[in-house]
Amino acid sequence: MAADTQQQIRVTDLDVPQLADVRRQLDEELTHLTNSFTQLKQAQAKFRSCIDNAAEVKPGNKDTTILVPLTNSLYVPGKLSDLENVIVDVGTGYYVKKSRAQATKYYQSKVDYLQSNLETLQETILKKQEDLTFVTNVLQSKIQAQSQGSTRNAKDR
Amino acid sequence: MASTEESQDNNPRGIPKAPFISDVEKYIGGPDGDVESAMKKIQDALAKYRYMDGNLAQRRRGLEEKIPDIRKTLSMVEFLNERREGKQKSDDLEENLDDLDLEDETADKKPLVTTFELNETLYAEAELEDTDVVYLWLGANVMLSYNITEAMELLATKLKNAEASLQSLQEDLEFLREQITVMEVNTARLYNWDVVRRRERRAKEASASTG
Numbered sequence: 001m002a003a004d005t006q007q008q009i010r011v012t013d014l015d016v017p018q019l020a021d022v023r024r025q026l027d028e029e030l031t032h033l034t035n036s037f038t039q040l041k042q043a044q045a046k047f048r049s050c051i052d053n054a055a056e057v058k059p060g061n062k063d064t065t066i067l068v069p070l071t072n073s074l075y076v077p078g079k080l081s082d083l084e085n086v087i088v089d090v091g092t093g094y095y096v097k098k099s100r101a102q103a104t105k106y107y108q109s110k111v112d113y114l115q116s117n118l119e120t121l122q123e124t125i126l127k128k129q130e131d132l133t134f135v136t137n138v139l140q141s142k143i144q145a146q147s148q149g150s151t152r153n154a155k156d157r
Numbered sequence: 158m159a160s161t162e163e164s165q166d167n168n169p170r171g172i173p174k175a176p177f178i179s180d181v182e183k184y185i186g187g188p189d190g191d192v193e194s195a196m197k198k199i200q201d202a203l204a205k206y207r208y209m210d211g212n213l214a215q216r217r218r219g220l221e222e223k224i225p226d227i228r229k230t231l232s233m234v235e236f237l238n239e240r241r242e243g244k245q246k247s248d249d250l251e252e253n254l255d256d257l258d259l260e261d262e263t264a265d266k267k268p269l270v271t272t273f274e275l276n277e278t279l280y281a282e283a284e285l286e287d288t289d290v291v292y293l294w295l296g297a298n299v300m301l302s303y304n305i306t307e308a309m310e311l312l313a314t315k316l317k318n319a320e321a322s323l324q325s326l327q328e329d330l331e332f333l334r335e336q337i338t339v340m341e342v343n344t345a346r347l348y349n350w351d352v353v354r355r356r357e358r359r360a361k362e363a364s365a366s367t368g
Contacts, residue, residue: 053275071230073294082282089278
């Protein structure tokens, strides 16, 4: 709360153009944070789908014919040869052959890690939104006060 | 009315050539001609050229992405074909060399084991069946099965067409660049001519009022 009162003093001291600037800056930050949030959500969805895909490589599918992609537009019929292991890209050019269970665990931990990041980001976004509303209110009341002051001056003359 | 150089009005694909205004006065019709409308015409043409430029640049980027893909697919199909022909030859050999134990050429039908992409960070192993048929993804949710030879022909044609389009796009882009420059030069000359004319008029009025 001390931070809020500090901010209050600072913000109400600013005049209209400066307030508009602060508001615009907050707006940009908010947009940026929301974008990051969306990207994290997408990444999380991808990892979830990886879990599902890994589950497909199951012994039940041993002799089913699948279409194997060889390039972006070329598919060849084939059969799954290794049903216990999958290869996971763990980053920086390393590919690790894991068992299905290990791969599922790996992706699940990725999903959980992203979830915690998402939650922290969500809190930051809410706080920014509150700040933005606050600054907007102060700005509007200042503009009103200004216009009232100027009409009063005109009337007095 | 306009003194322009018109060697070729349109380039092969219908982009109009920009006229170069060598004599500004003649272009707008005399010393008291209207600069505003001429300027507007030039600006309009310039905007159209720029728009076309953007369009073609976008198409070129798309093609530049697709062409390596088509090349890769074509080389994969050729590889599959060679493998198949190799196996067939070793099948024939087996018939001829009945009692020879040539391990390399015994057609064990060595299947091709490959790792393929299930998802962005997930790969799995699979065995490719021996087949004459490949499936090509043609886009727009359409996939067709083709004989290996047909597939090679199709891909070769696609590649040729794509490369030809890229070539003509490149030419068009260069042509457009030239025309845009010509138009910009025209704008500059028209503007300068107008400035000079205004100055002369003001001088004339000044001398007329003092004289």
